[in-house]
Amino acid sequence: MASQQLAAQAQTQSEAQAQAQAPERLQGKDHFILGIGAGYTPTYQGSDAYRAVPVPVFDIAWGPVFANLRNGVGINVIESGPVTVGASVTYMPGYRRRDVPEGIGKLSLGAGGRGFASIRAGGLIATVGATKGFIGDNKGVIADATVSYPVRVSSRLTLIPTIGTTWADRRYNHRYFGVDADQAFASGLPRYRAGGGFKDASALLSLNYRLTDHIGLGASAGVTTLFGEVADSPLVEHKTRPSGFLSAAYRF
Structure with a gap:
């Protein structure tokens, strides 16, 4: 399954396609939207090793x-003008046994309940959300905030610069x-x-081309x-x- 960073990249691109790919008669x-992607990402956050990961691309909205x-x-429980508030079930990332130092063991994928809110103003799209794990090895809480600014370069090309940060509680960070003692x-x-505390910050530049x-x-x-504190972990290389x-994705 995709890492959080790849999930954000895949979603940014599919959102750009949903907004900009089709002409007015299809808007x-x-x-x-369904498609396939490939990411090149660290095997876990802080790892020295990389791997190529196939990632599904999907963005479906029906009411x-x-x-x-x-x-x-x-489901989006509030959709009022530029404001959207929703609740969902989503996945919690983990890592494979062979991707971490010997003796650490795997961190299985899980699922969590998520709540989020987004607002569009002045061309900016700001989103905040939080996920609480309830299935899998990590049942902590992780929260995220992003701000992006889609730019229509032409009728076919859209650029989307994005900055973001994530916060996680003690339970999430310690598990990841x-x-x-046994692992040591x-x-x-x-x-x-x-x-617990803020664990990372990211910057991203995405583009979508309407073929x-x-x-x-x-x-x-x-x-x-x-x-x-996560940056000081002995797992972080x-x-x-x-x-x-x-x-590549297709809008039906």
Whole structure:
């Protein structure tokens, strides 16, 4: 499954396609976009190693119901002018056993309940959200905030610069970045308990090119920097890591 960074990149591109790909006769609040993407990302946050990851691209909206990679599956409970407030069930990222130092073990994927709100004003799109895990190895809380500014370069090309940050509670950070006594014994790493707080900041530049009335091509590049207590984790080999993403999607 995609990392948080790849999920944000995939969703940014599909949102750009939903807004800008189709001509006026196809525009509308409801849309159905499906595609495939490929990301190049660290094997886990802070890792020195990279891997290529296939990522589904989907953005479905039908009335108040939606499904997308960033927010999962849910419903918009408030849609009033530029303001949208919603609730959903979405995934919680993990990592594979072979991607982390020997003795740490895997962190299985999970699911969480999410609430979010977004507002559009002056061309800016600001979104805040929080997810509480209830299935899987990590049942902590992680919150995110992003601001993006889509720019129509031409009738076919849209650029979307985005900045964002995430905060996580102690339970989330320790499960993802911490090293308990058993893991320390098995891996040789020192014990470490990560506390809660802001854990990273990111910058992203995405583009979407409308190849036809229905087909859109996307590309993005971003960089994420860890800070706070998670940056001092013995699992973190590099605090700042770039990532990239390419996609092709079809709007029905």
